[in-house]
Amino acid sequence: MKEKQEKIRSEFSKDLESVKTTADLNDLRIKYLGKKGLITELTKNMQELSIDERKEVGRISNDLKNELTEEMTKLESSLKEKELNAKLASEKIDISMPSTKVSVGGVHPLTKICDELEELFISMGYDVVSGPEVEIDKYNFEMLNLPKDHPARDAQDSFYITDEELLRTQTSAVQVRSMLKNQEKKPFKIVCPGKTYRRDADDATHSHQFMQMEGLVVGENITLSDLKGTLEEMARKMFGRDREVRFRPSFFPFTEPSYEVDVSCMKCGGKGCNICKGTGWIEVLGSGMVHPNVLNGCGFDSNKFTGFAFGIGIERIAMLKYGINDIRDFYTNDLRFLKNYNRIEGGDK
Amino acid sequence: MKLSRNFLNDYIDTSNYSDYELAEAMTMIGNEYETIEKLSSATKIVVGYVEEIKDHPDSDHLHVCQVEIAPGEVTQIVCGAPNVDKGQKVLVSLPGAVLPDGEIKKSVIRGVESNGMICSLTELGVDPKYTGETREMGIYVLDKDAPIGEDGLKYLGYDDTTIDFELTANRGDLLSVLGMAYEIGAITGTKVKLPETKVKEEVDDIKDYVSVNVETDKCPLYLARCVKNLKIGESPNWLKARLMASGVRSINNVVDISNYVMLEYGQPLHFFDHRTLGNKIIVRQAEKDEKIVTLDGQERTLSEQDIVIANEEGPVCLAGVMGGLNSEVEEDTTEVIIESAIFNSSNIRRTANKILRSEASSRFEKGIDPKRTYMAIDRACYLLEKYAGGTVVKGLQKYDTIDYKENIIEITLDDVNSLLGIKFTNDDVLDTFKKLSFDVKVEKDKFIVNVPSHRLDIHIKEDLIEEIGRIEGIDKLPSTLPVTANTPGHYEDKYYFNKLVRDRLTSLGLYQVKCYTLTDINSLNRFTNDPKDYITIASPMSEDRKYLRTGLLPSLINVVNYNTARKNNDIMIFEDSDIYYLENGVTTQKSLVSGILCGTLISNDWHKDKIVIDFYTIKGILENLFEYLGFTNRYHFDTVDLPKDFHPYQSARITIDRDVVGYVGVVHPSISKNRLYAFELDLDKLFNVKVRGIKNKEISKYPTVVKDFAFIFDRDVVSSDVCEVIKKACGHILDKVEIFDYYVGENIGSDKKSIAFKLTFMDPTRTLNDEEVMQLFNKAIDSVSSKFNAILRDK
Structure with a gap:
């Protein structure tokens, strides 16, 4: 009996070595553990044996069966893995x-800048408000303390439609509208983004159409320091925290x-470079404390209220921030140009 | 304003400041400079004397000169100028001199030693527009009395620097060297010296020479004096140089003096030839269509708004702008009538804008200090006596209606500090007024300031506060944020809605573009059935930018053309913008959003992935937008009344709740060869659609039942109509109808089409049974068959 057991065992070892695939392994399983397999063979003619012998044969064949099963299971999982890997490799x-x-x-x-x-x-x-691009002279100029024939109008050559109507030259026109609309004359903070127009020939640094964002704060005890602090926030947001x-x-x-x-130069940090023309500073916007004539004209008592206003050139900010050299690029809309700005801001923020 | 430093130095000591320091300091008090330029950048230029001249042995145009370059020191210089001659005083650049064109070195020219160069003014870097010099004129010849060996630039007054300031519109007083001196005095703390105006001798009586009649209220002040026995000639070198450095060309001594005094005081003067003017000056408004030929030879047609100076025959000067040719100072003029006056700045501005802007008009426009009107006329007399041999006639003809009220403003320290948010002291405030030469009295906590008459820009206490901030500097200004009610900021509703639409379109793959509002006539009222009364610019810059656009698609087509020309072929763009037009003559504003798509939506060539943009792509994008905006089941596409710029059979009208909100479709092939898919929507209408808040929709726990069928229809049956019929037949248990196949082809007949529908049935409260589904399904088949005369193909 022992001999038979050993023979099966050694034959199995040999057979096992030649197994290459899970199919081979199946054949092997049938050969040893199948209904007509070698282990079943072992237990044939058991009737002829004594009870003790039977027990012995039964135990041996059972052990052998467990032993072979274990080995085959081990091999099977490694074969399966190999075969899966081979399949994946082919993919x-x-x-x-x-x-x-x-x-x-x-x-x-x-x-994006707006x-x-x-x-x-x-x-x-602040509230974000807008106003019309076709504006009346009264709001665009007169109520902003720019009467007709005022020499300061030279700086803003305008596209007039009639004597009284024009394309607004500045988003400041929305200042007047907002103050007039404020019936209770309560303090307020607004920014007004929008398109503006001046009668300039288009070139790399001039555009007859451009964007501005006007800021206006009216309240009691508003000071120039408040304007400075506000614009510092703006500069740091747009050009970096330093x-x-x-x-x-x-x-x-x-x-x-x-x-x-x-604003201190974003390129050199104030040491002086070609961007800031050696001065360390770059001009970014115009601002000031609201003129009493403007406040009073819009129904805000200048003895009680003060305010500040600023006007940001959106193209200017974008050109400085991104290093754009030609203002016309904004209105040509080359897709390659537009796509370049389709991402989050990086850098120190 | 071009400021000559030599000119400035006559009135104020600024020797502690370099050109750059002065320019920067002025910039920091609000007078921004643009450039700093030397009149001549040449170095090592001396006055030389040509002792001897011989022809060059080896050249037909060069001369070999022996030049005395310092008393007793003679050197040899080869010179090619045709006009060089023995006995001339000339400008010599010595070896080591640096001229704009390079350094001068000892050299040997065709075998002859040369130790320097005899120069023209142009070679020194002086702009020929001031000197009238040409290349052919050769070297510049100095006066006989020029001292040998002296610095040539200094001798000519060319050792000068011009700082060009860009002045703000309120500071007319700075359009003068004296005004600049006061302003700079506020920086340096030094006193201003006034020019000399006292003439030596006066003769006769002005009354016998000229009378003045002012017949308009547009001339509040008019002064006239007379100077006779003038000898017209060249101006002295220093005067020529000063004018040059101030950007003015020298003409002759008399004309130059008139310009010089204008530069000095900011008061434009006019000199009339007494012969042609006559004895009577009339200041009046022009008659309609009255004509005058101005100094530049142009005939100008005037209107009543213009002011003229006239004699009994007619206008002799366009007041404040330019003199008339008929009374011009000429080579043989000996007697001039000097005008020093103030004209209404609005009138001058209007005249100048219409006819011609001049140095004079730009000063009158910004206002003149009447005290200077008086000073300037005396100064001109003084200079004419001194430099043009003139004899000054005694007396002054004057017309003066000016109210010489003092300009007194009261201010407190608290006024200053509460506006600026800075802590200035009383001493700071006093220091400012002292530096600016403003008279000030202190009464308790009040400063009572008497503003000098030349500061026409100062009217209210805020103006004084600005002066204090300007002069004391606000470097120490603290940074604070406004203390106001702590309320959250909001977007204006419509602005925010526009932003939502924009963000959705970008997330659907479209790029936002920005185009010009102004456009040409052919771009107006396109892609619309509702032509607008468009707005025209009264003074356009070109025909291409003369009108306000009435729609956005023509601009977008231009963008597409620009991009396709640069091989950017896959294009998905939109623009959101307002348009402006007239409605019953009233300017009206409307918001639009338009887009154009062409090329491929998704492509990966090697991977054989490609989705080419077509009508259904753009329709899908719009549907997505509408769903996002909450318009579910309320929008509808039909083919009624398509605007002619769209393809008549591949376009649709879009309605929401039966209101037309826009169009979508193929751009008509007559407009673009490329297949462009376009849409234009009325953003105002979209904004005004009332949309309910989001409510949860229970997700059904029960299974769905799916059935499908296909029908053959006549070609012009509209699929959405069929879907409607199916929905009606099946009722609420039908969850959705989808089209999953479409076929046209020979085997069903050329006028037919086959459409296959998938019906999904679902009830959120229970499991459906087959029978009820089949019943509805069959009902749908019957309805479709009968309503559309359709043949069931498959089920």
């Missing part, structure tokens, strides 16, 4: 081949005092 793709482009659009870079500014100002409690702001006296008829606002 190999070249992942370097070009992808299928999923088309996603994007907003215009000027909208969105960023709006987000900032809304977070500071930016500083400097005020240079200037003149706008609707503010008194008036200031041009410079």
Whole structure:
């Protein structure tokens, strides 16, 4: 009996070595464990044996069966894995081949700048309001302390439609509308983004159509320091957290005092470079404290209220921020240009 | 304003400031400079004397000159100028001199040693527009009395620098060297010296020379004096150089003096030849269509708004703008009548804008200090006596209606600090007024400021606060944020809606573009059945930008053409913008959103993936937008009344609740060869559609039953009509109808089409049984068959 057992065992070892596939293994299983398999063979003619012998044969064949099953199971799982791997290998793709482009659009870079500014100002409690591009002279100029024949109108050569109507030259026109609309004459904070027009020939730095965002805060005890702090927030949001702001006296008829606002150069940080022409500062916008004539003209008592106003050139901000050299690029709408701005802002923010 | 530093130095000491420092300091008090330029950048230029001249042995045009370059020191210079001659005083650049065109070195020219160069003014870097010099004129010859060996630039007054300031419109007072001196005095703290105006001798009486009659209220001040026995000639070098550095060309001593005084005081003067003017000056408004030939030889047609100076025969000067040719100072003029006046700035501005802008008009427009009107006329007399040999006639003809009221403004320290948010002291405030030469009295906590008459820009206390901020500087201005009610910021509703539409369209793959509002006539009223009364610009820059666009699609087609020309072939763009037009003559505003798509939506060539954009792509995008905006089951596409710029059979009208909101379809092939798919929607109408809030919809736990059938229809049956019939037949248990196949082809007949529908039945409250589904399904088949005369193909 022992001999038979050993013989089966050694034959099995040999057979096992020649198993290459799960199919081979199945054949092997049938050969040893099948109904007519070798182990079954062992227990043939059991009737002829004594009870003790039977027990013995039964035990041996059972052990042998367990032993072979275990080995085959072990082999089976490794074969299965190998076969799966072989199958997967046959499915190999070249992942370097070009992808299928999923088309996603994007907003215009000027909208992107407006969105960023709006987000900032809304977070500071400003309302975003708009006004018409075809404006009346009264709102665009006169009520902003720019009477007819005022020399300061030279800076804003206008597209007139009639004597009284024109394409607005500045979003400041919305200032007047907002103040007049404010029936209770309560303090308020607004920004007004929009298109504006001046009668300039188009070239790399001039555009007859451009965008501005006007900011206006009217309240009690509003000071120039408040304007500075506000514009610092703006500069840091748009140009990075280390930016500083400097005020240079200037003149706008609707503010008194008036200031041009410079931001420390985003390229050199103020040391002086070709972008800031060696000065360390870049002019970004005009601003000032709202002129009493404007406040009073719109029903806000200038003895009680003060305010500040600023006008941001959206193209200018975009050109500085991204290094765009030609303002016409914004209105040509080359898709390659537009696509370049379809991503999140990086850099230090 | 081009400021000559030599000119400035006559009135104020600025020797502690370099050109750059001065320009920067001025910029920081609000007078931005643009450029700093030397009148001549040449170095090592001396006055030389040509002692001897011989022809060059080896050249037909060069000369070999012996030039005395310092008393007793003679050197040899080869010179090619045709006009060089023995006995001339000339400008010599010595070896080591740097001229704009390079450095001068000792050299040997065709075998002859040369130790320098004899120069023209152009070679020194002086712009020929001031000197009238041409190449053929050769070298510049100095006066006989020029001292040998002296610095040539200094001798000519060319050792000067011009700082060009871009001044703000309120500071007319700075259009003068004196005004600049006061302003710079506020930086340097130094005193201003006034020019000399006292003449040596006066003769006769002005009354016998000229009378003044002012017949208009547009001339509040008019002064006239007379100078006789003038000798017209060249101006002295220093005067020529000053004018040059100030951007003015020298003409002759008399004309130059008139310009010089204007530059000095900011008061434009006019000199009339007494012979042609006569003895009577009349200041009046022009008659309609009255004509005058101005100094530049142009005939100008005037209107009543223009002011003229006239004699009894007619206008002799367009007041404040330009003199008349008929009374011009000429080579043989000996007697001039000097006008120093103030004209209404609005009138001058209108005249100048209409006819011609001049140095004079730009000063009158911004306002003149009447005190300077008086000073300037005396200064002109002084200079004519001194530099043009003139004899000044005694007396002044004047017409003066000016109210010489003092300009007194009261201000407190608190006024200053509460507006600026900075802590200035009383001393700071006093310091500012002292530097600006403003008289100030202190009464308790009040400063009573008497603003000098030349500061025409100062009217209210905020103007004074600006001065204090400007002069004291606001470097220490703290940064704070406004303290206001802590309320959240909001978008204006419609602005926000526009943003939502824009964001949805970009997420659907479209790029936002921005185009010009102004357009040409052919781009108006396209792609619409509702032509607008468009708006025209009164003074357009070109025909291409003369009208306000009435729709956005023509602009978008231009963008497409620009891009396809650059091989950007797959295009999905939109623009959201307002348009403006007249409705019953009233300017009206409307918001539109339009888009154009062409090329492929998705493609990957090697992978054989490709979705080409067609009508159904753009329709899908719009449906997606409408669903996003909550218009489910309320929008509808039909083919009624399509605008002619769309393809008549591949386009649709879009309605929401039966209201037309726009169109979508193929751009008519006569407009674009490319197949462009376009839409234009009325954003105002979309905004005004009332939409209910989102409500949860229970997801059914019960199974759905799906059935399908196909019918053969006549070609012009509309699929959406069939779907409607199916929905009606099946009732609410029908969850949805989908079209999953479409066929046209020979084997069903050329006027037929086959459409296959998939019907999904579902009840959220129970499991459906087969019989009721079959019953409805059959009802649908019957309805479709009978309503559309359709043949059931499959089920």
